[in-house]
Amino acid sequence: xxxxxxxxxxxxxxxxxxxxxxxxxxxxxxxxxxxxxxxxxxxxxxxxxxxxxxxxxxxxxxxxxxxxxxxxxxxxxxxxxxxxxxxxxxxxxxxxxxxxxxxxxxxxxxxxxxxxxxxxxxxxxxxxxxxxxxxxxxxxxxxxxxxxxxxxxxxxxxxxxxxxxxxxxxxxxxxxxxxxxxxxxxxxxxxxxxxxxxxxxxxxxxxxxxxxxxxxxxxxxxxxxxxxxxxxxxxxxxxxxxxxxxxxxxxxxxxxxxxxxxxxxxxxxxxxxxxxxxxxxxxxxxx
Numbered sequence: 001x002x003x004x005x006x007x008x009x010x011x012x013x014x015x016x017x018x019x020x021x022x023x024x025x026x027x028x029x030x031x032x033x034x035x036x037x038x039x040x041x042x043x044x045x046x047x048x049x050x051x052x053x054x055x056x057x058x059x060x061x062x063x064x065x066x067x068x069x070x071x072x073x074x075x076x077x078x079x080x081x082x083x084x085x086x087x088x089x090x091x092x093x094x095x096x097x098x099x100x101x102x103x104x105x106x107x108x109x110x111x112x113x114x115x116x117x118x119x120x121x122x123x124x125x126x127x128x129x130x131x132x133x134x135x136x137x138x139x140x141x142x143x144x145x146x147x148x149x150x151x152x153x154x155x156x157x158x159x160x161x162x163x164x165x166x167x168x169x170x171x172x173x174x175x176x177x178x179x180x181x182x183x184x185x186x187x188x189x190x191x192x193x194x195x196x197x198x199x200x201x202x203x204x205x206x207x208x209x210x211x212x213x214x215x216x217x218x219x220x221x222x223x224x225x226x227x228x229x230x231x232x233x234x235x236x237x238x239x240x241x242x243x244x245x246x247x248x249x250x251x252x253x254x255x256x257x258x259x260x261x262x263x264x265x266x267x268x269x270x271x272x273x274x275x276x277x278x279x280x281x282x283x284x285x286x287x
Contacts, residue, residue: 066115067112067115067116068116070108070112071109071112074105074108074109074112077101077105078102078105078106078109081098081099081101081102081105082102084098084101085098085099085102114239114240114243115239117173117239117243118228118239118242118243118246123250124166124167124170124247124250124251125167126165126166126167126251127165127166127167127168128163128164128165129163129164129165129166129168130159130160130161130162130163130164131159131160131162131163131164131196131206131208132157132159132160132161132162133168134164134168134171134172134175135155135159135175135194137172138172138175138176138179138194139153139155139179141176142176142179142180142183145180145183146183146192149183149186149188149189149190150188150189151183151186151189151190151191151192152189152190152191152192153179153183153191153192153193153194154191154192154193154194155193155194156193156194156195156196158196159194159196159208162196162206162273163273164206164271164273165272165273166251166271167247167251170247170250170251171247171251171271173243173244173247174243174244174247174248174269175194175208175210175269177240177241177243177244178210178241178244178267178269179192179194179210180240181210181240181241181267182210182211182212182214182265182267183212184233185212185214185215185264185265186212186213186214187214190212190213190214191212191213192210192211192212193209193210193211193212194208194209194210195208195209195211196208196209197209197268204272204273205270205271205272205273206270206271206272206273207268207269207270208268208269208270209266209267209268209269210266210267210269211260211264211265211266211267212260212264212265213260213262213263213264214264214265215264216259216260216263216264216265217257217259217265222257225241225257226241226242226244226245226255227242228242229242230242244269248269248270248271251271251272252271252272253269253270253271253272254270255267255268255269255270256268256270
């Protein structure tokens with residue numbers, strides 16, 4: 001019989017190797033545990049987002065039904081009010097009442113339009129467009145409201161050199177809603193800034209910041225401002241930011257709310273400059 005003997009140096013080597021393997025396994029276990037926790041948290045967030053989308057889809061379907069039912073009689077009321085205005089042109093007091101009815105109808109039509117925009121098809125029809133063109137159109141449409149309260153809008157001119165791949169109509173509406181909100185938040189003679197941030201080493205992400213010097217957004221309501229029909233204003237439907245959220249989400253982007261360094265609100269709209277499926281969409285659009 002042959003009895004193998006192990007020297008002290010061999011035994012030390014074996015123990016050292018065992019300790020190294022044990023340490024690596026421990027580190028791997030810790031890394032795996034962190035990854036499991038991260039994935040669990042991510043799954044929880046995805047479930048919350050899915051539940052939110054399901055609630056919004058049900059709400060949008062109901063709201064769209066109500067809006068369609070309202071639109072037809074509302075159109076008739078508007079038509080009769082305009083006929084009354086013509087018939088009462090020689091009776092100023094009565095004509096004033098008819099004009100007020102017409103104004104009320106137009107306001108209701110605007111609300112119905114917002115509801116249908118929120119509930120309608122959000123799939124974007126994307127194409128390449130200069131961001132500066134979108135901003136220029138937004139400025140033209142928001143200028144009267146800004147001028148009425150003497151709010152100055154400062155624009156980052158670098159946007160003229162940036163191309164984004166988006167649905168121009170939807171993106172214009174999203175940015176315009178943010179600018180209107182910023183103007184509403186300002187006091188007389190306030191300021192609004194439309195700025196540009198580029199994210200990612202390959203500039204694949206475009207970030208548009210709309211900031212104001214108003215009172216800002218209270219932290220306790222920040223998580224609710226994108227909910228449909230939530231508003232802190234005396235007027236309005238509370239659908240403006242909900243529509244923005246839906247448009248940005250449909251583009252594969254996101255929107256965040258924060259505080260401006262000098263005081264006021266800061267809303268950051270982020271979207272891919274050119275999504276991975278851009279060539280596929282463009283090819284489909286050329287057919």
